[in-house]
Amino acid sequence: GAGVSQSPSNKVTEKGKDVELRCDPISGHTALYWYRQSLGQGLEFLIYFQGNSAPDKSGLPSDRFSAERTGGSVSTLTIQRTQQEDSAVYLCASSIDWETQYFGPGTRLLVL
Amino acid sequence: AQKVTQAQTEISVVEKEDVTLDCVYETRDTTYYLFWYKQPPSGELVFLIRRNSFDEQNEISGRYSWNFQKSTSSFNFTITASQVVDSAVYFCALSVLNTGNQFYFGTGTSLTVIP
Numbered sequence: 001g002a003g004v005s006q007s008p009s010n011k012v013t014e015k016g017k018d019v020e021l022r023c024d025p026i027s028g029h030t031a032l033y034w035y036r037q038s039l040g041q042g043l044e045f046l047i048y049f050q051g052n053s054a055p056d057k058s059g060l061p062s063d064r065f066s067a068e069r070t071g072g073s074v075s076t077l078t079i080q081r082t083q084q085e086d087s088a089v090y091l092c093a094s095s096i097d098w099e100t101q102y103f104g105p106g107t108r109l110l111v112l
Numbered sequence: 113a114q115k116v117t118q119a120q121t122e123i124s125v126v127e128k129e130d131v132t133l134d135c136v137y138e139t140r141d142t143t144y145y146l147f148w149y150k151q152p153p154s155g156e157l158v159f160l161i162r163r164n165s166f167d168e169q170n171e172i173s174g175r176y177s178w179n180f181q182k183s184t185s186s187f188n189f190t191i192t193a194s195q196v197v198d199s200a201v202y203f204c205a206l207s208v209l210n211t212g213n214q215f216y217f218g219t220g221t222s223l224t225v226i227p
Contacts, residue, residue: 031213042219043203055212089155098207100147101215103157 002026004104006092012110013082021077021107025094032075033101034067035091043091049075082111114139116206118218125194126226133189133221135204141165143209146180146187151220152200163187194225 005024013019025032034046045059049069060066064082069075079086087110093101115138125131137146148160161171163180171178175192191198204218 033215043217045215045217048213050213056214091157093157095213095215098145098209098213098215100145100159100162101205101207102159103149105156 004092004094004102006104006107008107009105010108010110012112014112015084016081018078018080019082019109021079021090021109023075023077023092023104025073025075025092026102029094029096030072031095031097032069033093033095034075034077035093036088037091037106038088046077084111087111114206114208114211114214114216116204116216116218118204118221120221121219122222122224124224124226127196128193130190130192131194131223133202133223135187135189135218137185137187137204137206139206139208141208141210145207147205147207148178148187148189149203149205150200151203157203196225196227199223199225
């Protein structure tokens with residue numbers, strides 16, 4: 001079956017621009033997660049959704065970051081006024097509640 | 113509070129050696145899952161195994177084996193006769209029934225297998 005997909009695979013943008021990253025979870029997965037991974041680092045939790053609601057937004061690094069999920073499926077992570085320190089790989093994962101997370105291939109964001 | 117600790121940041125072994133990756137977890141809940149993921153140089157995290165807290169039976173899958181010990185809150189991962197393709201970053205993770213759907217990841221262990 002289809003896994004988690006993310007788009008775009010790579011994104012290069014200029015400092016100050018807004019970017020939108022998309023995640024398509026595995027069909028039927030109720031929970032969706034966003035993580036950030038800087039080069040050579042571990043996973044930094046950003047936000048998770050249960051259905052369309054986000055019980056935990058504690059990981060969002062600043063108010064420039066926002067995310068939404070519609071129809072209990074696709075999610076969009078938006079970064080406004082991008083900064084160079086936002087450059088990283090953004091990973092999405094989905095799961096059935098607290099069971100196994102399955103990860104997408106990630107979006108590599110480079111802010112020039 | 114929940115926490116996962118992977119004290120080994122980097123490990124290098126010579127091909128065909130056995131290697132054990134350590135994982136220590138903290139939780140006060142009695143119902144939880146433990147996981148291992150592999151992140152090869154290509155970048156995508158690959159799920160390897162899940163164990164629930166009520167099943168301490170060790171598991172073997174080919175060259176991979178996992179040792180779950182509640183007494184020491186550890187869930188260690190051993191690769192037998194390592195191969196170059198095992199070179200990756202390995203993450204241990206915990207999910208707990210009573211904390212919603214939050215997952216807790218360790219900081220990862222980077223394994224390099226030298227040919």
